Amino acid sequence: MPLEIVQVPVLSDNYAWLLHDDVSGTTVVVDPGEATPLLDAAAARGWTVDAVWNTHWHPDHVGGNEAFAAPITAPAEEAAKIGRVDHPIAEGDTVRIGDRAAQVMRVPGHTQGHVAFHFADDGVIFTGDTLFAMGCGRLFEGTPADMFANMQRYAELPDATVVYCGHEYTQSNARFAASVEPDNADIAARVREVDALRAAGEPTVPTTIGRERATNPFMRSTSAEQLGERRVAKDNF
Numbered sequence: 001m002p003l004e005i006v007q008v009p010v011l012s013d014n015y016a017w018l019l020h021d022d023v024s025g026t027t028v029v030v031d032p033g034e035a036t037p038l039l040d041a042a043a044a045r046g047w048t049v050d051a052v053w054n055t056h057w058h059p060d061h062v063g064g065n066e067a068f069a070a071p072i073t074a075p076a077e078e079a080a081k082i083g084r085v086d087h088p089i090a091e092g093d094t095v096r097i098g099d100r101a102a103q104v105m106r107v108p109g110h111t112q113g114h115v116a117f118h119f120a121d122d123g124v125i126f127t128g129d130t131l132f133a134m135g136c137g138r139l140f141e142g143t144p145a146d147m148f149a150n151m152q153r154y155a156e157l158p159d160a161t162v163v164y165c166g167h168e169y170t171q172s173n174a175r176f177a178a179s180v181e182p183d184n185a186d187i188a189a190r191v192r193e194v195d196a197l198r199a200a201g202e203p204t205v206p207t208t209i210g211r212e213r214a215t216n217p218f219m220r221s222t223s224a225e226q227l228g229e230r231r232v233a234k235d236n237f
């Protein structure tokens with residue numbers, strides 16, 4: 001069985017994730033902004049949450065942490081802001097669900113200690129509030145150069161890598177992308193697709209690295225300066 005991944009909408013527009021490895025019977029929750037929908041989703045499958053992983057300290061990603069009787073894995077740099085952190089992590093660390101390994105990538109900019117979890121063998125990555133579908137996170141604690149470097153790293157992953165991000169922001173991101181590249185047919189097609197999904201009440205997440213390389217104006221930026229200009233423009237869009 002592949003790694004089982006359950007998408008759980010929480011708060012107003014966040015996505016949290018249940019990850020389940022059937023061989024070991026292990027379940028991890030990623031970024032529980034609130035706990036109840038995740039506890040319900042786990043219970044409905046007969047799963048018990050064994051660990052909590054956080055990508056960064058913002059309350060919409062850690063607010064439900066303490067409702068789980070489970071150890072918390074989170075960025076060492078942000079532990080003081082998160083509260084209880086049982087397993088502080090940093091760039092280059094490996095975290096596991098049963099025998100499945102994820103590499104920890106430090107991806108600063110939205111917050112300084114922000115991490116992504118990359119399961120290379122499973123072809124999936126959890127990017128929190130750094131890489132979004134057709135967008136990127138706001139630069140609250142970092143520079144355009146930080147986020148540009150993150151995008152370069154993400155762009156080097158295989159195109160088929162499935163990207164699980166922290167928010168349903170795609171419709172707004174798509175509008176902005178179309179304004180940046182009005183002649184890009186891939187972006188225009190994706191705008192229509194995203195509009196149809198949202199009109200049907202469907203999520204637009206996950207995405208893939210290949211789709212983001214084709215349609216994400218932040219991943220498509222050719223310099224930190226250009227990414228910075230686009231980020232400011234999106235903030236005011």
Ligand code: ZN
Binds near residue numbers: 056058110129
């Ligand atoms: Zn955030």
Ligand code: FE
Binds near residue numbers: 167
């Ligand atoms: Fe967030």
